[in-house]
Amino acid sequence: MKDDGFRLNQLVAECPPLDPNSIYCNLLQCSDFADTAVAAEKDSDLVGFISGYIPPQKPETVFVWQVAVHEKGRGQGLAKRMLKAIVARQELSHISYMETTITADNDASWALFRSFTRDMGTELTFEEHFTKDVHFGGQHDSEILLRIGPFTKPD
Template sequence: MNTNKASSEDATPHHFRQPTAEDGYVLNQLVENSPPLDPNSVYCNLLQCTHFAETSVAVEENGVLVGFISAYIPPAKPDTVFVWQVVVDKSQRGRGLAKKMLHAIVDRPACSAVSHMETTITPDNEASWALFRSFARDKGTEINDHIWFEKDAHFGGKHDSEALLRIGPFSDDRSS
């Protein structure tokens, strides 16, 4: 899969790249303008763009940040990439950009030992469920889930429960 060029249904090319510290503030604004996503502090976004740069992806269109996935490899799970947050500018939704970003991450050299992907999603977030189910189908693999963080026990009743999804194992073919 070539993630650096637009598909035939995409008239404008997207530039997929590793994030840098200069993306931190812009990422913060993109997330803030994309409810219902939970915003992080600018400092947190700076860490995502630097500490997790090798496993995250920034997407530009005409020099403007229009998509971002923050992800990392948990120290205790070197075979797993954990997707922290997916954001796509509202002008880009419906163009398959989020799934292209997921594929771009697992195709990175930093993910060469990765055979699974994990993320958390609230039970009612249908768009995210559809995205990760589609990614699992692309990879020809399973998706398993269970509630990981509970509304009352972990969020003080102020945030919906989060289900942990585990996708994998993937095949060694990173271009699917």
């Protein structure tokens, strides 16, 4: 995964409306945050990637930063399988919650996280987190914070 930063940068560019990051940022996501990221390949092409991190103030939570699925990987449940792969990792067994932010009009993301919540048999709560005028200077729609959990750990 450490070597996937450049490919991740290209994937995000092909998945509007995702916000692009610098290649350096993507390299860090693929190296320093590899435990909370997952990549999916099809025929040696990167077709899916989820980046995330554990917020320092919430060590029981994984924050999903970005979900990218190329059109070659869409319609196959890939994004949900990648989310499940993250919470199933042994090194993340202490995680009880998942958070992410999405805009109110991002129907695909709402559907993904609602479906993931149902599959995990848990709850989803949400509240406005970053507002268009206060945090984005009117240049980006407000981001709503979703919190999913708690996750039930297998015995």
